[in-house]
Amino acid sequence: MDSNKNSSQQENQAKNKIIKTGIIALVLGILIGFFIPRPQAKTASNTAVKSSSKQKSEYVDSVKELIKSKYYQPVDEKKLDNGSIKGMLDSLDDPYTTYLDKKEAQSLTDTISSSIVGIGITVLEKNKMIVIDSVLDGTPAKKSGLKANDVIIKVDGKSIVGKPAAKATKLIRGKKGTSVKITVKRGDHEANFKMERDTIPIETVKHKMLDKNIGYLDVSTFSSPTTDEFKKSIKDLRKSGAKKLVVDMRGNPGGELQQALSLSSMFLKDGQPIMQVQGRQKADLAVYRASKKLDGGFKITEPTVVLTDGDSASAAEIFTAALKNNKIKVVGKKTFGKGTVQRVVDLPDDAELKMTVAKWLTPDGTWINHKGIKPDYSVDYPKYLNMVFNEIKTPLKVGDVSSNVKVFQVGLTALGMHPGNEKGIFDEATENETKNFQNQRKINVNGTIDESTIQEMIRALRDLSKQQDPMQQKAVEILNN
CATH class of the missing domain: 3.90.226.10 (2-enoyl-CoA Hydratase; Chain A, domain 1)
Known part of the structure; x- marks a missing residue:
């Protein structure tokens, strides 16, 4: 009885501490109860800890002062402080534990409230790379084909490799109706995704x-x-x-x-x-x-x-x-x-610490x-949703052989068309069906696979996947049996 009562009390204590924060957030009164150590051990331990902490603090301060006084050019003291904090957090090797300065904290708040104009992704800094953590449904990013774990390397042609997440977020966001091109690395391939910024939907x-x-x-x-x-x-x-x-x-x-x-x-x-x-x-x-x-x-x-x-x-x-x-x-x-x-x-100055607890x-x-x-x-x-277009520099035409042609041919076949082959060889049959596809989708009919044609193919295949959803079909089969 006492065990059940204590368990119930612990559950209620923890449940009363739930708060709304980011992806999943919970304030925990982690230590339920406490212990009192022996007085001798307590005194010795506290003295040692205080001494050790003081030495380490002085060591860090001395390095900071050296940089301020001896570095070959003036430095921003606030940037040094922020760098120290981020360095500590980086040592944890936990992408979900991060320091957010004022701008980054506001960015997180905007993302949580879904009150922003953007493309509908959340990102993480991982091994000095910007990695897509999630892609929200019904957003420009989802419709374009971006996926979780894609590594963003460029935004509108500007490299963001080694840049902080706030920098990437600033480049990705913009006015509603404007376009942005995201270049990602997916596995061993690079691919471009062009989309129009929009208000992120609030309906969940x-x-x-x-x-x-x-x-x-x-x-x-x-x-x-x-x-x-x-x-x-x-x-x-x-x-x-x-x-x-x-x-x-x-x-x-x-x-x-x-x-x-x-x-x-x-x-x-x-x-x-x-x-x-x-x-x-x-x-x-x-x-x-x-x-x-x-x-x-x-x-x-x-x-x-x-x-x-x-x-x-x-x-x-x-x-x-x-x-x-x-x-x-x-x-x-x-x-x-x-x-x-x-x-x-x-934290002070409207900064925040998002920490795994x-x-x-x-x-x-x-x-x-x-x-x-x-x-x-x-x-x-379906097979066609697991394939990806690599970055395309010049339009593909008859005689070209590439993985992009192969992916496009797989898409044409999925749409009920007949490209002639699915080996990546751009022949006359592929050209004819490319023209038919462009005509059906009401885009420029030129018979070449250019960036606009690829983006239209991505949209067409996403529409098709909603009609031919094998997962949904299996769920219906289970419920009907």
């Missing part, structure tokens, strides 16, 4: 009927309106006759922890575990469970299937793991694998970091 849940009794919900991210939007969508689908559900978490980069807990709770019986949060010490464990407090008493009992892919991350993985633990089937590809929890701390575990205690969640049914995207 979309829904529709797939057939007479199966409802579909697409959750693009977890932010403040998600729970209310999800409930409204469920009510609308029920009115339309939905008896079964497909919940799409593909491309969902995560968001607010509270929203993930609320949505998960709707599908579980009160008391069932949603997730665990593990602090620095093994004893610092909090278990979050379904409750009326989380879901407002709104429960979903319809048979459900969840869709995931490699871009389903963070809060989307919390939701997926909670439902999978409750025997709800998962279809698609293995998820991203982000199993850590961040807290944002306000804990790891989260699935209901059965599994840490999915860098591993992801394996679906019950592995279903891949």
